[in-house]
Amino acid sequence: MTLLDHMPSEAxxxxxxxxxxxxxxxxxxxASSTAALGALLVVAVTGAPGWDRVRRSFLDPEIARDALxxxxxxxxxxxxxxxxxxxxxxxxGLVIAVLRTLRGPIFFPVRALAAGYxxxxxxxxxxxxxxxxxLGVPGLRLQGMPPVLVLGGFALVLTYGGYLAExxxxxxxxxxxxxxxxxxxxxxxxxQTMRHVVLPQAVRRVAPPLLxxxxxxxxxxxxxxxxxxxxxxxxxxxxTAQSFNYTPYVVAGVLFVLLAIPLIAVTDWVTLRSARRQSxx
Amino acid sequence: MAVLRCRGLRKKxxxxxxxxxxxxxxxxxxxxxxxxxxxxxKSTLLRCVNLLDELDDGTIELDGEDISDPRVxxxxxxxxxxxxxxxxxxxxxxxxxxxxxxxxxxxxxxxRAEAEAQARELLDRVGLGARADAYxxxxxxxxxQRVAIVRALANSPRLMLLDEVTSALDPELVxxxxxxxxxxxxxxxxxxxxxxEMGFAREVADEVCFLDAGRVVESGPPEQVLGExxxxxxxxxxxxxxxxxxL
Ligand SMILES: Nc1ncnc2c1ncn2[C@@H]1O[C@H](COP(=O)(O)OP(=O)(O)O)[C@@H](O)[C@H]1O
Ligand SMILES: [Mg+2]
Numbered sequence: 029m030t031l032l033d034h035m036p037s038e039a040x041x042x043x044x045x046x047x048x049x050x051x052x053x054x055x056x057x058x059a060s061s062t063a064a065l066g067a068l069l070v071v072a073v074t075g076a077p078g079w080d081r082v083r084r085s086f087l088d089p090e091i092a093r094d095a096l097x098x099x100x101x102x103x104x105x106x107x108x109x110x111x112x113x114x115x116x117x118x119x120x121g122l123v124i125a126v127l128r129t130l131r132g133p134i135f136f137p138v139r140a141l142a143a144g145y146x147x148x149x150x151x152x153x154x155x156x157x158x159x160x161x162x163l164g165v166p167g168l169r170l171q172g173m174p175p176v177l178v179l180g181g182f183a184l185v186l187t188y189g190g191y192l193a194e195x196x197x198x199x200x201x202x203x204x205x206x207x208x209x210x211x212x213x214x215x216x217x218x219x220q221t222m223r224h225v226v227l228p229q230a231v232r233r234v235a236p237p238l239l240x241x242x243x244x245x246x247x248x249x250x251x252x253x254x255x256x257x258x259x260x261x262x263x264x265x266x267x268t269a270q271s272f273n274y275t276p277y278v279v280a281g282v283l284f285v286l287l288a289i290p291l292i293a294v295t296d297w298v299t300l301r302s303a304r305r306q307s308x309x
Numbered sequence: 310m311a312v313l314r315c316r317g318l319r320k321k322x323x324x325x326x327x328x329x330x331x332x333x334x335x336x337x338x339x340x341x342x343x344x345x346x347x348x349x350x351k352s353t354l355l356r357c358v359n360l361l362d363e364l365d366d367g368t369i370e371l372d373g374e375d376i377s378d379p380r381v382x383x384x385x386x387x388x389x390x391x392x393x394x395x396x397x398x399x400x401x402x403x404x405x406x407x408x409x410x411x412x413x414x415x416x417x418x419x420x421r422a423e424a425e426a427q428a429r430e431l432l433d434r435v436g437l438g439a440r441a442d443a444y445x446x447x448x449x450x451x452x453x454q455r456v457a458i459v460r461a462l463a464n465s466p467r468l469m470l471l472d473e474v475t476s477a478l479d480p481e482l483v484x485x486x487x488x489x490x491x492x493x494x495x496x497x498x499x500x501x502x503x504x505x506e507m508g509f510a511r512e513v514a515d516e517v518c519f520l521d522a523g524r525v526v527e528s529g530p531p532e533q534v535l536g537e538x539x540x541x542x543x544x545x546x547x548x549x550x551x552x553x554x555x556l
């Protein structure tokens with residue numbers, strides 16, 4: 029029997045009609061409560077005694093237009109730093125996590141170093157790492173010293189690598205030992221087992237928290253401006269100091285959110301997909 | 310010459326002795342069924358033979374080579390032994406075809422096309438050719454276990470170890486897996502299988518070993534061990550099996 033020649037029963041028709049009415053009702057309720065809340069907010073904010081002053085100092089369209097090019101070129105620095113540092117931190121985190129799984133006495137120093145690294149850099153505030161690298165290392169006056177921007181990038185990679193290593197390690201440990209037994213029973217070496225069986229499953233499982241850390245990194249890359257390079261927030265700060273108006277900060281904030289939206293959307297999508305996979309759907 | 314010869318195997322977990330002075334010999338083309346209560350050491354024995362667990366004493370010879378010697382490369386040994394687990398243990402992130410070709414490609418360094426052709430042929434032979442590109446979670450338990458057997462066979466093993474391969478299956482799916490093992494026997498595969506399927510053990514095994522507390526209490530032809538057991542503990546075990554309706 030196909031769906032077409034099936035005649036729904038009286039009871040089913042009544043249930044369907046009831047559900048349709050309920051849906052329309054829910055949509056109406058949602059729309060009116062949203063409109064009411066929105067109106068309330070607008071009235072409360074614009075009706076506030078200081079609204080005019082706030083609007084002039086935070087939402088001045090002319091100042092926004094003037095500040096935009098500088099803030100945008102600062103943002104370009106954020107984007108480049110984010111891409112390089114995210115790639116570097118993911119790679120470093122993965123390597124550290126794998127090193128920590130190595131067994132056997134020969135690898136003791138490697139394991140100890142890797143563990144010491146994750147403990148140190150997860151505990152150390154990013155700002156201190158940044159200052160140590162961008163101000164301390166050039167002080168050594170070594171030959172061929174990389175520019176401050178690169179040193180700042182290293183600081184970000186070192187700090188985030190520590191976090192990401194722990195996320196990767198959790199993923200590796202979540203792969204059931206029976207998967208290792210199956211791989212080893214086929215004659216795969218430890219390395220082949222890691223490469224073809226454990227890591228692919230581990231990375232899939234921790235993709236959502238990894239991406240979440242990348243979203244956090246996106247906000248922290250701007251801290252390199254403490255060492256000199258001009259990122260979007262620093263550019264906004266300079267513009268603010270020139271115009272005595274906070275609008276450039278709002279411009280930078282909006283741009284940051286716009287930049288984050290695709291990344292956050294990807295994170296949500298990956299999270300949803302992995303949740304579905306785990307529930308066997 | 311025997312394919313597998315275990316002598317005086319001993320294995321402890323913490324304070325408990327799990328394998329105790331255990332001897333087992335398997336000749337070429339022979340099928341040996343391990344029976345015994347849960348916890349009697351069947352899985353541990355199979356894992357020790359495949360060097361997944363380390364022995365506390367005794368020796369294991371595979372084709373006359375002492376594989377319990379610590380100087381032997383375990384990866385090389387495992388390539389000659391196929392193992393199938395109760396819970397299938399397929400790799401969930403790989404398709405059926407990738408599961409089967411993983412070892413031939415990475416361990417035996419076969420070309421991809423060659424490995425895939427061999428895998429498809431094996432799958433066709435067991436009626437799973439159409440599922441080659443499916444992922445394990447899209448297969449029934451019986452299909453997954455048959456893929457796991459094919460995966461072990463793709464290494465062309467000398468010896469197959471099967472650990473209660475039908476225990477996790479719904480009753481109506483047991484038959485298809487048992488049929489496959491029957492075919493393996495007909496092809497002359499040497500096998501050691503732990504099982505709770507007494508009827509199947511009687512039909513397919515050349516020898517049945519009854520394990521109790523890590524020792525082989527009784528072994529011999531299936532008609533004798535399952536039909537006229539000489540040991541009290543064997544009789545007791547079989548009585549419980551009969552009461553559970555499994556014989
Ligand atoms: N990894 C392990 N750690 C500790 N005890 C174990 C481990 N594996 C098995 N055992 C113990 O060894 C005994 C034999 O187990 P097993 O070989 O799985 O028996 P069977 O397969 O016959 O049911 C059981 O008492 C079990 O609890
Ligand atoms: Mg068992």
